[in-house]
Amino acid sequence: MPLGKHKRDEVPALKPYNTGLTIEEVRVAYQPAHIAKLGSNENPFGPSPKAVEAMNALGSSIALYPSFPLHEDYATTMGATVEHVVIGDDFSIPLDALIEAAGRAKMLIFSNPMNPVGVWLGIDAFRRLISSLSTNTRLVVDEAYFEYAALEEDFPSALEELKGSGLNWLVLRTLSKAYGLAGLRIGYGIASSPDFKSYLDRARTPLNVNAADQAAAIAAIADEDHVRAGVRYIRSERQRLMQKLTESGFKVASSAGNFLFIDAGQLSDTVAAELLTTGTIVKPWRQQGFRDFIRVSIGKAEDNDKFVAEFLASSGKGE
Structure with a gap:
């Protein structure tokens, strides 16, 4: 499909960037006994072991x-x-x-x-x-x-x-x-x-x-198994959390993501600030028309339960 009239005139004049050949590309193409990579001004001694250690520590x-x-x-x-x-x-x-x-x-x-x-x-x-x-x-x-x-x-x-x-x-x-x-x-x-x-x-x-x-x-x-297991867990916890909140009288949007959008019934900044005092972080929404809403990511069950208990207590609906 032609890109149409909205293509910026400056872009076609740009030349594609030449990244140079990688070691693997040369190995596949030529099968040399030894490759001397001298075309990209790289340091032949590599990074400091301390830099590698710092990355691994992440x-x-x-x-x-x-x-x-x-x-x-x-x-x-x-x-x-x-x-x-x-x-x-x-x-x-x-x-x-x-x-x-x-x-x-x-x-x-x-x-x-x-x-x-x-x-x-x-x-x-x-x-x-x-x-x-x-x-x-x-x-x-x-x-x-x-x-x-x-x-x-x-x-x-x-x-x-x-x-x-x-x-x-x-x-x-x-x-x-x-x-x-x-x-x-x-x-x-x-x-x-x-x-x-x-x-x-x-x-x-x-x-x-x-x-x-x-x-x-x-x-x-x-690692497909890891992703599938995580998705199943989050979807299950999302449904459980939504049920608890709606049963407590809160308006919650249906969600296909890993979060819930909740009408807190009061200014979201106030709710978020109070939850922070007990170590729970949520996202207060500040867009006009939605300033009473918070977005809550679905976490592990113990963290979800912590949020619900503290949120209900701050709203006067706790046990």
């Missing part, structure tokens, strides 16, 4: 986030005007409003399931959305919570649904959630065509994923 802390930039920050930096489509009071995604807004957009960025609420477009709604799009609208589907959502009966895989759509699209997935590599900040995107990918490769920073991240990512993807 251990399971690579599951924790250091920081997190937002999609719209990058769009704004490029001079874009960002238009938000807000969910309804019943947590429903306003499909008609989304379709209307997309008709005016050069790019539609859509999370399925969405963060922070956790709701999602089902198969029929997703198909209606993509069938309404112009070929001049870039579609970016963020499936950060795909592994948790894929088990929902009506959840659409964007990759399957977008095949043959004729659109220019990019599906984003991450290893930060179900794969537990949040601290490494690594994920991947799948583009609709080689042409689209080639322009993305020219515009992005080359070599933007380091070797340690890549090694961890490959090993994490290969």
Whole structure:
């Protein structure tokens, strides 16, 4: 599919970055007895053993986030005007409003399931959305919570649904959630065509994923049993937590992610600050119209129970 009128004129003029040959590429191509890698100005003595030791010491802390930039920050930096489509009071995604807004957009960025609420477009709604799009609208589907959502009966895989759509699209997935590599900040995107990918490769920073991240990512993807077990556990705990909260009278959004979006009934900053005094960290939501909501990640059972007991007590609903 041609990329259409919204391709930036500057990008085609950029030359693809030449990263040079790796040792493995030379070994496969030529099978030499010895390889002297002298083309990339690398240190032949390697890193300090202390640096290697420090990386090894990170251990399971690579599951924790250091920081997190937002999609719209990058769009704004490029001079874009960002238009938000807000969910309804019943947590429903306003499909008609989304379709209307997309008709005016050069790019539609859509999370399925969405963060922070956790709701999602089902198969029929997703198909209606993509069938309404112009070929001049870039579609970016963020499936950060795909592994948790894929088990929902009506959840659409964007990759399957977008095949043959004729659109220019990019599906984003991450290893930060179900794969537990949040601290490494690594994920991947799948583009609709080689042409689209080639322009993305020219515009992005080359070599933007380091070797340690890549090694961890490959090993994490290969360990399917670990991911499946974690997803099952989180889904079970998510349901248990939601049941406890709704039975206690709280409004909680349905979620296909590893979190719940909860109407705390009072200012979220107040609730979050009180929970911090007992060592429980939640996310207060500060967006207009949702300042009474908190987002709570699903953790291990003992941490979930700690949150529920303290949250109910702070709300005057504890035993």
